Amino acid sequence: MHVRLLNFIGGQWSEPVNGQYHNDYNPATGEVLVEVPRSSREDANRAVAAAKEAFQSWRLVPAPKRGEILFRVGQLLMERKSELAKKMTQEMGKVLLEAEGDVQEGIDMAFYMAGEGRRSFGYTTPSELPNKFAMAVRDPIGVAAIITPWNFPMAIPTWKIFPALVAGNTVVFKPASETPQLAYELVKILEEAGVPAGVVNLVFGSGSEVGETLISHPDVALISFTGSNETGRHVAQVAGSQLKRVSLELGGKNAIIVLDDADLDLAIDGIIWSAFGTTGQRCTACSRLIVQEGIYDVLRERLKDRIAKLSLGSGLDSKTDVGPLINRQAVEKVHKYVQIGQDEGAHLEIGGDVPHDSGLSAGNFYLPTLFTDVTIEMRIAQEEIFGPVLSMIKVKTLEEAIQVNNKVTYGLSSSIFTRNVNAAFQAIRDLATGIVYINAGTIGAEIHLPFGGTRGTGNGHREAGTAALDFFSEWKAVYVDYSGKLQRAQIDD
Numbered sequence: 001m002h003v004r005l006l007n008f009i010g011g012q013w014s015e016p017v018n019g020q021y022h023n024d025y026n027p028a029t030g031e032v033l034v035e036v037p038r039s040s041r042e043d044a045n046r047a048v049a050a051a052k053e054a055f056q057s058w059r060l061v062p063a064p065k066r067g068e069i070l071f072r073v074g075q076l077l078m079e080r081k082s083e084l085a086k087k088m089t090q091e092m093g094k095v096l097l098e099a100e101g102d103v104q105e106g107i108d109m110a111f112y113m114a115g116e117g118r119r120s121f122g123y124t125t126p127s128e129l130p131n132k133f134a135m136a137v138r139d140p141i142g143v144a145a146i147i148t149p150w151n152f153p154m155a156i157p158t159w160k161i162f163p164a165l166v167a168g169n170t171v172v173f174k175p176a177s178e179t180p181q182l183a184y185e186l187v188k189i190l191e192e193a194g195v196p197a198g199v200v201n202l203v204f205g206s207g208s209e210v211g212e213t214l215i216s217h218p219d220v221a222l223i224s225f226t227g228s229n230e231t232g233r234h235v236a237q238v239a240g241s242q243l244k245r246v247s248l249e250l251g252g253k254n255a256i257i258v259l260d261d262a263d264l265d266l267a268i269d270g271i272i273w274s275a276f277g278t279t280g281q282r283c284t285a286c287s288r289l290i291v292q293e294g295i296y297d298v299l300r301e302r303l304k305d306r307i308a309k310l311s312l313g314s315g316l317d318s319k320t321d322v323g324p325l326i327n328r329q330a331v332e333k334v335h336k337y338v339q340i341g342q343d344e345g346a347h348l349e350i351g352g353d354v355p356h357d358s359g360l361s362a363g364n365f366y367l368p369t370l371f372t373d374v375t376i377e378m379r380i381a382q383e384e385i386f387g388p389v390l391s392m393i394k395v396k397t398l399e400e401a402i403q404v405n406n407k408v409t410y411g412l413s414s415s416i417f418t419r420n421v422n423a424a425f426q427a428i429r430d431l432a433t434g435i436v437y438i439n440a441g442t443i444g445a446e447i448h449l450p451f452g453g454t455r456g457t458g459n460g461h462r463e464a465g466t467a468a469l470d471f472f473s474e475w476k477a478v479y480v481d482y483s484g485k486l487q488r489a490q491i492d493d
Helices: 041-058 063-079 081-092 096-116 155-166 180-193 207-216 229-240 264-280 293-308 328-344 398-406 421-430 467-472
Strands: 007-009 012-014 021-025 032-037 123-126 132-139 143-147 170-174 200-202 220-226 245-249 254-258 286-292 347-350 369-372 389-395 413-417 435-438 474-481
Touching: 007 041, 032 180, 041 143, 041 170, 041 200, 041 207, 063 081, 063 096, 063 155, 063 180, 081 096, 081 180, 096 155, 143 155, 143 207, 155 170, 155 180, 155 220, 155 467, 170 207, 180 200, 207 220, 207 229, 220 229, 220 467, 229 245, 254 264, 254 398, 264 286, 264 293, 264 389, 264 413, 286 293, 286 398, 293 347, 293 369, 293 389, 328 347, 328 369, 328 389, 389 398, 398 421, 413 421, 421 435
Parallel strands: 143 170, 143 220, 170 200, 220 245, 254 286, 254 413, 286 389, 369 389, 413 435
Antiparallel strands: 007 012, 007 200, 021 032, 123 132, 132 474, 347 369
């Protein structure tokens, strides 16, 4: 019998009320890793009740003290980085080096938000009336539902949970069903670091049971969700009817622009890393390559050569460049889009199939794929594939490249490779994405800057940096009149 994970509700590790479990699989080998609770609405309701009760005392803990707990969390994450990264690779598939980077983001966020316990600044401003003081301060909001995906099972939960906690909110955390172990380990560390009972609650389960309960529960004040656009719209509709605060981090169709004057060696490194790192399973992954016509043919041939040399396999193998997709459904989805691209008239340069190596047959592998002769109207140039598929689009000018970049539903990340400083600054101004990189790929966000996108990528909120506190706190305006008489703003002189 495999190890069974437990829910964490009100400071107690407990089995799901219904006693039901499902298996968690290694996507590289198909082996069962652990058994995971298939929790019900009753478990979710218990977690919300615990978080609601804990909020009354947690909100009164001084913010610097809340920050000190997060500092201890950061220390524990740092001590256990290697073992956490190994579990992540076994559970999610990304190569070990990337898994270590994922954990490092959690470490960085812990230390950053720990500091915000002493830096969650409000502000003072002069009153228009004499003998009167005016200021604005941050207030916590209440119970936060944290709903996260599987592709960054440490980074994304910490991006959400840590600012929620330092701002004084309590949390009910529902991780993706595909990556329960990292959620379990993170919450164990939070408990060990001294987070009081009920402040953080962990409930495993499906979106239809646990997720639906959380987004519709009247005692959940705010929801932070990362996932698909389809589910994000549903979350917004349900939560909007109750006037809940909602942060949505959704899909991307990110592009790298390569101009004729680019450093091609650098550009190719950036393209390979952005398109095929994490097997293309990033919201910031590069899936469109917009290339100026003067270097299109050269870049195509050099890319084909690099892609052909990428090694597939278990992420625990140091020789592996590209790990597995998360599950068999993801393989089928990617292959469906490859067929769509061919039917639309794009030219398949390399890849486009599952590998035929018998050593990979038990896992969810797909060959890194490159399409050329792609036009902007094609579905492979418009829709998020979430796999190792890259489409090359030829353009004549920088202006056309920017237009192509912006002509998609999404607006998360974009990149341009050029030696021309004027072109770089024009791109910074005109690329309609929340993140812009110059001479780097479309991935590599740092936690002290705001993360998020425009248009179909979300609903305008940002994660990471101090911008995260704007979502997880309310502004309270405070007026102190020490004149000893009634003074009427905008009326009295």
